[in-house]
Amino acid sequence: MTEWLKSVEPLTLKGQIAVPYTWWVGETGGRFMAALRDHRKILGTKCSSCKTVYVPARKSCGRCFIDMEEWVDIADEGVIQAYTIVHYGHPVQPAKPPFAYALIRLDGADVGFLHVIKKDLDRIKNGLRVKAKFRAERTGTILDIDSFELM
Amino acid sequence: MDKAAIVGVAQIKYERRKKDQIFADMVFDVTREALDDAGLTIHDVDNVVTVSNDFFDGRTISGMAVGDACGGQDKNISTVSGDGTFGAFYGLMRVLSGYKATIVVAHYKGSEGDINITTNGMFDPVFHRHLGIDAVSSAALQANAYMTRYGIREEDIAQVSVKNHGNAKNNPFAQLPMDITVNDVMKSRKIAEPLKLLDCCPISDGAAAVIIAGEDIAAKCRKKPVWVRGVAHCCEEYFLGDRDLSNPVALREAATRAYAMAGIRNPIEDIDVAEVLEPFSYMEPLWLEGLGFCEPGAGCSLITKGITVMGGKLPVNPSGGALSANPVLVAGLARLIEAALQVRGEAGARQVKNADTALAQGFNGPCGQSHCVWIISGTK
Ligand SMILES: [Zn+2]
Numbered sequence: 226m227t228e229w230l231k232s233v234e235p236l237t238l239k240g241q242i243a244v245p246y247t248w249w250v251g252e253t254g255g256r257f258m259a260a261l262r263d264h265r266k267i268l269g270t271k272c273s274s275c276k277t278v279y280v281p282a283r284k285s286c287g288r289c290f291i292d293m294e295e296w297v298d299i300a301d302e303g304v305i306q307a308y309t310i311v312h313y314g315h316p317v318q319p320a321k322p323p324f325a326y327a328l329i330r331l332d333g334a335d336v337g338f339l340h341v342i343k344k345d346l347d348r349i350k351n352g353l354r355v356k357a358k359f360r361a362e363r364t365g366t367i368l369d370i371d372s373f374e375l376m
Numbered sequence: 377m378d379k380a381a382i383v384g385v386a387q388i389k390y391e392r393r394k395k396d397q398i399f400a401d402m403v404f405d406v407t408r409e410a411l412d413d414a415g416l417t418i419h420d421v422d423n424v425v426t427v428s429n430d431f432f433d434g435r436t437i438s439g440m441a442v443g444d445a446c447g448g449q450d451k452n453i454s455t456v457s458g459d460g461t462f463g464a465f466y467g468l469m470r471v472l473s474g475y476k477a478t479i480v481v482a483h484y485k486g487s488e489g490d491i492n493i494t495t496n497g498m499f500d501p502v503f504h505r506h507l508g509i510d511a512v513s514s515a516a517l518q519a520n521a522y523m524t525r526y527g528i529r530e531e532d533i534a535q536v537s538v539k540n541h542g543n544a545k546n547n548p549f550a551q552l553p554m555d556i557t558v559n560d561v562m563k564s565r566k567i568a569e570p571l572k573l574l575d576c577c578p579i580s581d582g583a584a585a586v587i588i589a590g591e592d593i594a595a596k597c598r599k600k601p602v603w604v605r606g607v608a609h610c611c612e613e614y615f616l617g618d619r620d621l622s623n624p625v626a627l628r629e630a631a632t633r634a635y636a637m638a639g640i641r642n643p644i645e646d647i648d649v650a651e652v653l654e655p656f657s658y659m660e661p662l663w664l665e666g667l668g669f670c671e672p673g674a675g676c677s678l679i680t681k682g683i684t685v686m687g688g689k690l691p692v693n694p695s696g697g698a699l700s701a702n703p704v705l706v707a708g709l710a711r712l713i714e715a716a717l718q719v720r721g722e723a724g725a726r727q728v729k730n731a732d733t734a735l736a737q738g739f740n741g742p743c744g745q746s747h748c749v750w751i752i753s754g755t756k
Contacts (some may be wrong), residue, residue: 230396239661240679242434248501258502279618281503287613307524307621310569315492326513327495328617337617339504353526368506 250365253284256296258365265359267370269334271295280334281367300332301357302376307337310346319368325349329373343372379756380471381594381601383413384587385713389458390551390701393487394581399433400445402583403483407630409448410585411477415598418447421587423475427463427482427705431494446481446585450574451745457652460584460709461738461748467588477589484703486579498742500615508731509616509689511655511742512576516568518621518743519658523570525622526673528658531569531717534561535679536657537699539576543686544696546725549710551580553703561657577655577702581734584709602716605733605753606638611746619743627666627737627747635668638751640733643668644683647751648731649691651711653738660684661733663737664692686728694718694726709740710751719754 250258253270260266269280274289284293308327311318318324320343326337327349328337340357342349355373363369386401386409388394397405401625403426411418424446428438435441439455443450454470456463460482467478495511522528544550556574564573594601610633612626613619631643640646650667654660661675667692670678678684684692693699695714698707715734717723723731736750 227396233393246501248504254502287618307517307521309513309520309571310566311516311570312514313492313565314513315490315496315508316512317493317496317505318511319506326507326509326517328517328621336615339507339509339615339617341507351520355642366391367503 234310239301248304251284253282257282259338260265260364261369266333267299267301267357269299270332271297277336279334280338297333299334302354303329303331303334303338305349305351305353305355306330307351308342308349310349327373329355340370340374342374348375356359364376378472380468382590382752383477383588383589383597383599383601383605384410385498385585385716386410386413387549387584387651387710387713388582389549390580390582390703391491391669391695392551394485399483399485400442400681402447402612403442403445403481405476406583407479407481409716410587412707413599416477416587416593417697419666420593420599421447421479423467423470424451424453425463425467425470425480426453427458427460427480427709428455429457431497432484434489439603440482440631441751442481443681446479454715457705458691458740459707459709459738460705461736462688462708462710462740464586464588465609465710465748467586468604468607470601470663471590474521475592477587479490479585480709481583481585482706482709483583484705485581486703487581492580500664512571513568514616514742515656516571517616519570519656521621522658522662528676530562531558533575533661534558535676536660537561537652539679539685540654540699543726544700547700548724549701551577553700555698557559569660571656575657576697577698580701580703580730582703583699584705584706584713586709586713588723594640598752600720601756602719602754604638604750606634606640606751608637609635609746609748609750616742621743622690623672624662624666624747627663627739627744627749628668630747632669634749634751637687638753644690646733646736647690647732647735648733649694650735651693651695651697651714651729653698653708653711655702655707658695660692660746663744663749666747667735667737691728694728701710708748711738712736715750715752
């Protein structure tokens with residue numbers, strides 16, 4: 226480095242890229258989100274070939290490379306498969322740290338469902354059962370489920 | 377496969393903040409250095425691959441912004457985002473399809489962006505992004521899944537940080553050479569459990585370049601060619617919940633294919649040194665399992681038994697790895713360069729004795745969704 230640069234603060238330029246997007250949730254995603262919003266229900270789809278039940282619902286099974294047409298009701302409770310308690314914050318997080326992320330195997334599904342746990346962090350363990358807490362005001366997003374709570 | 381070799385390499389020192397160099401300055405430096413290293417001029421290179429990423433760089437079509445700095449004018453430039461190992465793979469393919477020499481350049485400035493918000497952007501915008509999940513918190517989920525499954529203790533993975541920061545003392549390019557103990561790692565600040573500050577890579581700035589050429593050019597270069605003996609990449613499912621995070625299936629598949637191409641039958645016997653991409657301490661043992669150096673769940677025992685330390689049977693990350701510098705888009709290319717330096721016998725204080733066959737591994741996507749494995753050797 227040029228010697229004199231060490232002793233000065235170089236000129237910098239602040240910038241921010243804020244680009245608006247309007248994500249099309251999709252036919253399958255739309256039905257999943259509408260069920261969360263209107264009925265507090267979690268829906269999955271089942272592959273007719275490998276029988277895997279996916280949640281959130283997907284239109285196709287990547288493993289078998291075929292469309293899925295069978296809809297399945299998934300329970301709003303299940304078991305913690307993996308978790309982490311987060312101690313740092315950033316503006317996109319839906320809660321103030323500390324809070325937890327968990328992969329939850331909901332009853333009736335064959336894959337983990339990613340969401341957050343905000344309470345009882347000192348008691349969290351893999352294998353414990355949790356239940357979805359829905360928001361009163363729901364708008365058709367994954368945050369219509371506020372969080373999962375230990376049962 | 378026709379023969380191709382790594383004929384030129386360059387890195388600049390990785391630092392928390394390179395305040396004297398913009399992207400293009402860094403790229404220009406490593407391009408010139410890699411050419412000098414190879415004994416080539418920019419006119420000998422007929423193909424350019426940049427490892428740029430629009431989100432990280434904060435500009436769209438980011439590959440074009442460094443084209444002038446890497447001699448891309450009047451040439452063909454492609455951009456392959458990722459960690460550099462995938463860009464190098466593409467560069468190799470160009471050579472195998474008739475180009476004479478490809479330069480692969482990677483640059484990254486962690487100091488200029490926001491790693492959490494940017495890596496949040498790699499997750500599905502409908503189902504996952506609003507949850508705020510990012511590279512660090514998703515890695516922590518994987519660490520938890522892996523460690524729970526095999527009963528691995530936090531002290532076990534902390535050894536990786538101790539080893540790699542220690543190795544970094546022998547690497548003039550490393551950002552964080554440190555003498556630390558398992559206890560230091562254990563006492564460091566919690567980031568996302570079970571990961572603590574010293575289980576996590578630093579934020580880094582840096583750049584690197586590799587020149588890959590066919591036999592004709594390789595024969596004319598200044599340094600001993602480092603031959604590509606086998607290389608493969610493989611990807612697995614996108615949603616974290618669809619995957620078994622404790623079992624790196626894509627890595628296992630990529631390794632199997634690369635070993636088959638290279639004629640590797642017993643990796644721990646046939647490979648002399650490995651450079652793997654471990655921005656988080658638990659990743660090193662998990663990737664070593666995926667690479668077939670041990671049984672699933674036994675990754676930490678490789679370090680406990682002294683196999684992966686300097687002087688062991690298979691030193692892993694003599695450079696200090698990504699724990700000691702993680703310029704994200706450069707970090708995999710740095711593994712490949714370090715492996716190439718080992719094969720050349722030019723790794724200085726971090727040289728593994730008599731290293732002839734080396735492995736370099738990189739990955740892209742959360743929790744190692746896609747892996748790229750290289751086997752390189754001084755022997756054609
Ligand atoms: Zn299926």
